[in-house]
Amino acid sequence: MTLASPQPDIAVIGGGNAALCAAITAAEAGARVLILEAAPKPYRGGNSRHTRNFRCMHRGPLGPLTDSYTEEEYLADLMKVTGGKTDEGLARLAIRSSEECLPWMEAHGVRFQPSLSGTLSLARTNAFFLGGGKGLVNAYYRTAEALGVQVEYEAAVTHLEIHDDRVTHIDYTQNGETRRISPKSVVVASGGFQADTDWLARAWGPAAKNFLIRGTPYNRGVVLADLLEQKVEQVGDPTQCHAVAIDGRAPKFDGGIVTRLDCVPFSIVVNKNGERFYDEGEDVWPKRYAIWGRLVAAQPDQVGYVIIDAKSLELFMPSVFPPIKADTLEDLATKMGLPPAVLAETVAEFNAACGDTSGFHPTELDGVSTTGITPPKTNWARPITEPPFYGYSLRTGVTFTYLGLKVDERAQCSIGNRPVSNLWAAGETMAGSILGQGYLAGFGMTIGTVFGRIAGKEAAAHAN
């Protein structure tokens, strides 16, 4: 056991957006800050590495954002996706604070891009980072290091010792050595537990072993589990997470954005038995995108298969893996491991249910639907007839889990009703305090930035 010296005032556990916002804020308040990042340097930044934008309230044009996006509208969007499962007080705090975050982000090195192609109109509500989340993370590390923040990579925290409502010390391992520090304040910003598939399987059942993890392999929930064991107040349902349907050929971990597939609205989706199971034309991105993760998870072997024909191939964003291609549906089925006769029949049945397709419009709900078929396809329903035929496999891709630490409006953790006097949480590890279910694009970064800054400020005030 080695004692680090000099002892930091504040230890920030984690190295993503929320951790960095906390560290920078605390360092600017004059505290000596140490970041303990479990990942090696090339993988630093947690899931923030894979993010792309920040959802931001604004009363008028702000930075790259056009028009206005009010607190009420933002909250209404959140209520819609969470089905009301949110703490309205914390949600309003996050939303209201997001407005001042954007200039703060710019002042700390984050750069936004003016406009984007390939993404449906988010220019009003979401600010996109130039270069994406790794660009943001790089900028924050530069800023933090210039402020004297010490960063330790491959520093895996194993235990936080809590005595009499305060964290007395932190144990972490690095280079095969165990080290102990006793900071005055601790900020936990070490994400969810989605990379621990055993934990996922305990929550979801064995099906979770077939899930793919879209983000960092380092969010294994070690610190979260350690704190929950010590009765730190928990929030959220362990089966709730942000999960989408991604390319079934994606890597087990860390596939990130490129594994997304935007072809579902122009397709039929079947399970491994060759049967359709849901209305592929229900809605546009991002709603449709977020529901298919769960739909696929409920199918046998947790897989789905997208079938399109030649006329739809260029209607969606290019995929990272090329589609499987065949001249007949039977050949395609064989190549994809589907029962050829059943697939041909499913397609024939679907085709027969398609009606007038003259109103087809790929970018809006066009009402071109099927009749007399279950499940129906309520938009973009065009018969699949034009060879070559193309297919993609789908799997459930988990972005992050919602079970986490319950915090108050000061980002402070508690045991029972009493706050832990020197423990704050920020980012995905406490996002369940606001996100009961569902997801709103760019909201994770909002929570991380807002609560990271609050946690940093409170931790510094406590340490001073």
Added chain:
Amino acid sequence: MQTEFLEEARRQAEICNACRYCEGYCSVFPALHAERAFSDGDLTQLANLCHNCRGCYYACQYTAPHEFALNLPQALANVRQDSWEEFAFPRAAGQAFQKSGLRIALATVLGFALLIWAMLSLASAGGEGFYAVLAHNTMVAIFLPAFLFPLLSLAISLRRYWRAVGAGPLRFSDLRGGFAAAANMRNLNGGHGDGCNFEDEDRFSQGRRFAHQAVMYGFLLCFAATSVATLMHYLLDLRAPYPLWSLPKLLGLSGGLLLTLGCIEMIRLKLRADPELGASGATSGEFGFVALLGFVGLSGLALYGLGQTPLMPAMLALHLGAVLAFFLLTPFSKMAHGFYRLAALTADAQKKREVAR
């Protein structure tokens, strides 16, 4: 062209096309996103549009150790380097220089210096100033072919390039677009005006952009100085040496200083940059070229400074040797990149015009 370079660039471009986070960095990404599949010509155009600013590399979540192992700056640099060898006229010369540029540059400078030294020793010209040691007509006899041959060679190369990337008939507005992008090196500003990530990992700086500007404008000023002097010689019958407050001297001195300092800074930046993000095995050629270009500027300044001393003939030989080497090597050295870059920017302007229409 080497298929493994093209295949690797294609693999990476397809991943980039599915991601699109880098859209705002430079012209490469909008051009890349306009395609769904990449022909060899498309990749060649993207490669020559890339200014190796490295912004996309440091922002990329898929660089090694990630299994996608993206390194787009290097993949495009390899295709780019390879395309210059492919389009060079004559082809063999391009390949030789890129393999061991420093040695060839040194040998050429020394060779030409010796050659001119020999000429100086053989014949006294009876003119004034420099012409006292090397007659004006002799200079013209040496330099005119050395100037015209590279121009011809480059013209052939650029025509090959234009065809390979599938660009159409040239319009004035395309050229204006290409020159405008080159004039302020828009593609080295990082899309946010903070510059590029060349010399210190993910830190943005204007260092390379400014050094590059110094070299480019320094070179153009020196070129202008020579052109003005030529016009003065033939049209106005005003013979060198010219006084300090004359146009050739003012242009030449300012240009020489910018060129020399710019090249020194370029070498300093290159030494600090990660070589793994540039073309494989091109380091020698690149250093050789920048050193030669910097020496052209430095020897020109030295010639001015020592013009009234007994060292003048030696300096004249060195400077003229360097200039001669520089011109003859232009189509095969990194100098050619400026021409290809301009062609790529012009083709890009053309493409944007066609899309807008």
